[in-house]
Amino acid sequence: MRIVLLAIFILVVPHVVRAQLDFRSGTFQLKSSPETQRTGLLRLGSNLVVKQMQNGPAVKYPLEEVLTYHLGLRHYVRASSFLMRSPSGWTHEIANNTFVELLDTGSVSLMRYEYVGQTSDKPIYLLQRVGEARATAIPYNAFDGAGQAFYDALAPYVAARPDLLAVMQNKKVTIYSLHTFIHALNRKVPFLDYSMQGSSPSSK
Template sequence: MKGGLDGKVVTRAFVELLDSGQVLAMRYKYWLNMPGSTPNNGTIETVYLLRRANSSTTTCINGNRLSGGGARFRETILPYLTERPDLIELVEKRKVALDHLSGIVRALNTGQPYTLAVPYYN
């Protein structure tokens, strides 16, 4: 996965399903030990993944909380939103970012308008 997992390939993992329908949104958390660190002082990293229901290809959503609505986020998510000009506009105008991913996918899957909400951090 480019942009996530520190260049490592994960062939099997448990991921949290955030939303499902025509697009599945998932979250994968993993422990990242920094060079020279002990096992107890690494950090927990989070990777967000998208997959179309009729596909086996999973896409890593690039971005971080500092630049969560940046160019990498936009170029990765826009292909999933082709049928929703309202969601495309929100992404292109940087009204939404990585922290809003679950709500964006929920709006896409339900056909409902996206309601801009304060992101939930956990």
């Protein structure tokens, strides 16, 4: 009997611990009360699950009720109108109010959508001007994180910045330094060629 109980303990406890560790400190806002910032321990799945204490009761909020949320230093907002792989993995669909990570904001918002689980799909980087309803995906190749389509898509956003256009023409910006590039645009400062923390596709 003791052996059976020990075996159950060994099998069950790691799963319980792992489930507890899935919760991370964060904040969130609901569509019904966007002026109220709520805090707690958060876990995102098919719902946003919130606890006030690690061993406390959990409250589930359907994702369609959640406006935005923070997990640690990461900020997640909604974006629409970009092409993404469907959950089935066999087709693609147009994103509609999908949660993406907000990397930089100002006159232009830079966002990133990452697929969940084991997948070879590249992260999708998005740009959206203030006042626009649609987010535009920035294409890039896996070889060097750039390519002509990358530069063509980026050019309209920096048309009023000759210094940043020169950076592009000299091919000094890639997807790995896009965060720094857009940060320079939004803050009206020169571009420095380095990757900002959390901006690399493999940073998670």
